[in-house]
Amino acid sequence: MEMDIKAILDCLPHRYPMLLIDRVLDVEPGKSIVALKNVSINEPFFPGHFPHHPVMPGVLILEALAQACAIVSFMGVGAKPEDKAVYYFAGIDGARFRRPVVPGDQLRLEVTVERASRGIGKYAGKALVGSDIAAEASLMCAMRKLES
Template sequence: MDIHQILKYLPHRYPFLLVDRVLDVEAGKHIHAYKNVTINEPFFPGHFPHHPVMPGVLILEALAQAAAILSFKTLGTLPTDDSVYYFVGIDAARFKKPVSAGDRLDLHVTVQAHKRGVWKYKAEARVDGQVVTEADLMCAQRDLPAAAEA
């Protein structure tokens, strides 16, 4: 999937879209996507000015965005303006190496379970084949409350 296809599956936009390409996706099973981390990322001037490191929470967010694409592909649907795909849990998160400008962050997510709209995943981010972050994620799609009429 190129960026134009990804934009159909994720409501995120700059500066919060953290998936650049999907290399492989098998509905109900797994996804392999990536994010090119460049020095132009909006978080680098403050994290850290003399040693740019991608914040760990954004690595987890990138994994969750890949998981969302996998979920929508599995369901055979696209997101709508009436719902949102939330992070609802993160367990066993480990940050093994820093991610820096110039790295390609490979995102590997596998479906562990899906029940009543809650998805559980095993997620791993790699740079040059080495695991930099791993976690068990939970996400859920929820309907947004109807806007109150004026």
Template sequence: MSEQMDVVEIMKYLPHRYPFLLVDRVLEVEPGKTLKALKNVTMNEPFFQGHFPGYPVMPGVLILEALAQAAGVLSFKSVENQPSADTLYFFAGIDNARFKRQVVPGDQLTLQVEIIAHKRGIWKYKAQALVGDELAAEAELMVAQREAKR
């Protein structure tokens, strides 16, 4: 079963807000399996002022963060029908990160995450960020489910 989500729907699942919300649209989600999303990269991104002046490149750590946010949405969609203000998914680890292509203003990142394992509130994902058909970054991500402390 595939489902699309716009940014308003995504914000129901993620606590992130501007300038740190890095998922613009979910194209497909199969709970318990995979999610495919988009991040539109524009010159208006605040990080381009300093990374790098005259040669704007999206920081690799933010590409990984976008993938982790996509994984967080998939985690929520895999365990419950409605997002919960009492539950958060935290970026818990990263393995085998590789950067293959620079991401620059005007690019559209396709974020693909696939669940590898899920045990006791810890999720492991295979994650890839692509620009068109070109691999920009890949990694194995771990996301931990925790209760929000308010």
């Protein structure tokens, strides 16, 4: 199942400049997701990271993976925007950065749900540029309902 930007905006609470998912190529709710992040020179972080050698910060690559985790998990439990819930990034293990991500790259975000129960999930994530792994990590996220 694919998702365009409208469906992504309906699913995630993130907005510019923190929305880091542009398209979902495939999602199996509660199991796995493949999503894309197009990296443009117009990203707000590039003027400061670094002015003469723009590189996407590793923490933002991890945030993009966490947003993919949220989509696959929200869909797995059938959450809707009116449920007013968010997935918080709760933990990370084994983060490795293998290559820089630069303007013009397209990140392919691949996430698999390893375990999910009582609103807490553990995920295996990889961010690739072409066939090269740019970053990988085990992530934990927790769903919380927002108070009205």
